[in-house]
Amino acid sequence: METLCDHVVDDLLLPPLTKPEAGGTEDCVPVRVEFRVTFLHIGVVNTVNGYVNMKVFVHYYWRDPRVKDLKDPNWKKIWYPKPTISNSADKLNVVENPPALVRADDDLLRGEFIAEGEILNPIDLRNFPFDYDDVQLNIDTFQFAQDVNELSMHPMELYASDDTFYSSLGFANWFDPRTVMTEWVMMNLEMMRKELEYDMTVPQIQVQFYILRHASYYITKIVTLLLGASVLSYSAAFMDIFDDYTDRMNFIATMFLATSALLYVVASDLPKVPYLTILDRVTMTTF
Numbered sequence: 001m002e003t004l005c006d007h008v009v010d011d012l013l014l015p016p017l018t019k020p021e022a023g024g025t026e027d028c029v030p031v032r033v034e035f036r037v038t039f040l041h042i043g044v045v046n047t048v049n050g051y052v053n054m055k056v057f058v059h060y061y062w063r064d065p066r067v068k069d070l071k072d073p074n075w076k077k078i079w080y081p082k083p084t085i086s087n088s089a090d091k092l093n094v095v096e097n098p099p100a101l102v103r104a105d106d107d108l109l110r111g112e113f114i115a116e117g118e119i120l121n122p123i124d125l126r127n128f129p130f131d132y133d134d135v136q137l138n139i140d141t142f143q144f145a146q147d148v149n150e151l152s153m154h155p156m157e158l159y160a161s162d163d164t165f166y167s168s169l170g171f172a173n174w175f176d177p178r179t180v181m182t183e184w185v186m187m188n189l190e191m192m193r194k195e196l197e198y199d200m201t202v203p204q205i206q207v208q209f210y211i212l213r214h215a216s217y218y219i220t221k222i223v224t225l226l227l228g229a230s231v232l233s234y235s236a237a238f239m240d241i242f243d244d245y246t247d248r249m250n251f252i253a254t255m256f257l258a259t260s261a262l263l264y265v266v267a268s269d270l271p272k273v274p275y276l277t278i279l280d281r282v283t284m285t286t287f
Contacts, residue, residue, distance in 0.1 A: 003018060003019045004016055004017065004018055004019070004065065004066070005017045005018060005019055005028040008028075008066075009066070012066055012067070012077060012078045012079060013077065013078070013079055014079055015030075015031045015079050015150045015151060016031055016062075016063065016064040016065070016066060016079070017029060017030065017031065017150070018031075027149070028149075030149055030150055030151050030152045031062055031063075031064075031081070031150065031151050031152070032062060032063070032152050032154060032158070033060050033061065033062045033081045033083075033151060033152065033153050033154070034060065034061050034062070034153075034154045034155065034156050034157060034158065034159045034160075034168075035058065035059070035060050035061075035083075035139065035153065035154070035155060035156065035168060035191070035205050036058070036059040036060075036061075036156045036164070036165040036167070036168055036169070036170070037056055037057070037058050037059075037137070037139075037168065037169055037170075037191065037207050038056065038057040038058075038059075038169075038170045038171065038172060039054065039055075039056055039169075039170070039171050039172065039175060039177075040055040040056060040057055040114070040172045040175060041054060041055040041116075041172075041175055041180070042054045042055075042175075042177060042180065042181060042186075043055075043180075045121070045181070045183070045184060045211060046118075047123045047125055047128075047131070047133075047271060048125075048271050048272060048273065049089075050089070050120060050121055050122040050123060051089040051118040051119060051120055051121055052118070052119050052121045052135050053117070053118050053119075054116075054117075054119055054137070055114065055115070055116040056085075056114070056115055056116075056137065057112065057113075057114050057172075058083065058085075058112065058113055058114075058115065058139065059110060059111070059112045059164070059165065060081055060083055060110070060111050060112070061102070061108060061109065061110050061111075061156075061159040061164055062080075062081060062108075062109055062111075063107050063108055063109065064078075064079075064080075064107060064109055065107040066078075067101075067107075067109070068101065068106075068107045073099075075098050075099060080099050080109070080111060081111065081141055081151065082111075082141060083111075083139050083140065083141055083153075083205075084139070084140065084141065085115050085119070085137060085138065085139055086138045086139070086140045086204075087119060087120045087136065087137070087138045088115075088117055088118060088119055088120065089117070089118035089119060089120045090117060090118050091117065092115045092116065092117035093115070093116045093117055094113055094114070094115045094116075095113060095114045096111075096112070096113035096114075097111070097112050097113065098111075099111040102163050102164060103163060108159060108163075108164075110164070119135070119136075119137055121133065121135050121136075125271050125273050125275075125277055126275060126276070126277055126278070127277070127278055128213075128270075128271055128277035128278060128279055129213055129215040129217075129218035129219070129277075129278070129279055130213070130215050130278060131213050132210060132211060132212040132213065133210070133211055134208055134209070134210050134211075135208065135209055135210070135211055136206055136207065136208050137206070137207040137208075138204055138205070138206055138207075139153070139204065139205040139206075139207070140153075140196075140202060140203070140204040140205070141153075141202075141203070151203055152193075152203055153193055153203040153204065153205045154193055154205075155168035155169075155191040155192075155193065155205070156168035168191045169189055169190070169191055169207065181211070182214075183213060183214055183217070184211040184212065184213055184214065185211065185212040185213075185214065186209055186210070186211055187209065187210050187211075187212065188208075188209055188210045189207075189208075189209040190207075190208055190209070191205060191206070191207050191208075192205075192206045192208065193205060193206075194206050218269075218279060221266065222262075222266050222269075222279065223279070223282055225262055226259065226262065226282065226283060226286045227282075227286070229255055229258060229259045229262070229286060230259075230285065230286040232255060233251075233252065233255045233286075235251075236248050236251050236252050239251070259286055263283065
């Protein structure tokens with residue numbers, strides 16, 4: 001059983017640092033906090049403004065024997081990790097439940113919160129509509145200014161049990177990204193622990209997955225029609241340049257107007273960015 005360091009035993013505002021095992025260093029061991037993230041929903045992937053709308057349920061677990069026998073702990077006066085999502089595009093709607101013991105006969109504690117809102121996700125659209133991107137959800141404790149000497153953040157591992165979770169990532173029963181995210185393929189979902197170097201070394205949990213755009217819509221509804229119009233336009237070359245001059249010019253003008261009308265109709269489905277995408281380059285070749 002781990003033993004608390006002497007200077008934190010009676011001060012509940014300090015993290016429950018523990019003494020090292022025999023043969024270890026003299027420094028106290030940081031509090032180990034393990035995380036489970038459940039995706040409740042992933043909505044709009046806004047590639048132009050650079051955000052993904054999502055709703056997640058975050059559980060986190062740590063040990064603190066000091067609060068095991070407290071009948072009504074006041075969490076304003078007791079240390080707990082209080083993690084936050086740091087890469088939100090705007091203020092998140094967060095609903096947090098106060099920490100609680102997982103079991104009455106153990107010192108394992110559970111905290112949890114639901115966060116909903118926009119997560120920053122800048123993406124380069126030069127390969128549109130064959131683009132892909134990695135989406136990241138960053139969980140840290142910057143507001144506490146806690147470094148790796150006080151806190152270590154991990155995916156679910158040592159605290160996995162029937163009373164917690166056996167995996168660090170999951171989806172709600174009602175959410176299937178294959179049917180909800182119709183424009184994207186979601187793959188390679190993983191959770192990693194990071195250590196960020198600032199004035200001090202700060203721990204972070206990073207949830208990452210890749211999204212690959214379904215390009216078939218743009219190929220069948222835009223590219224195929226544009227290329228078809230371009231091929232038809234070449235038939236003007238077989239018209240007599242003198243006898244069929246009027247018909248030739250009328251045909252070219254008609255194809256130009258038809259192509260322009262198509263682009264006008266599909267403009268709302270195309271990203272408005274200050275550089276050319278692959279689809280823009282294909283479009284330019286049709287004129």
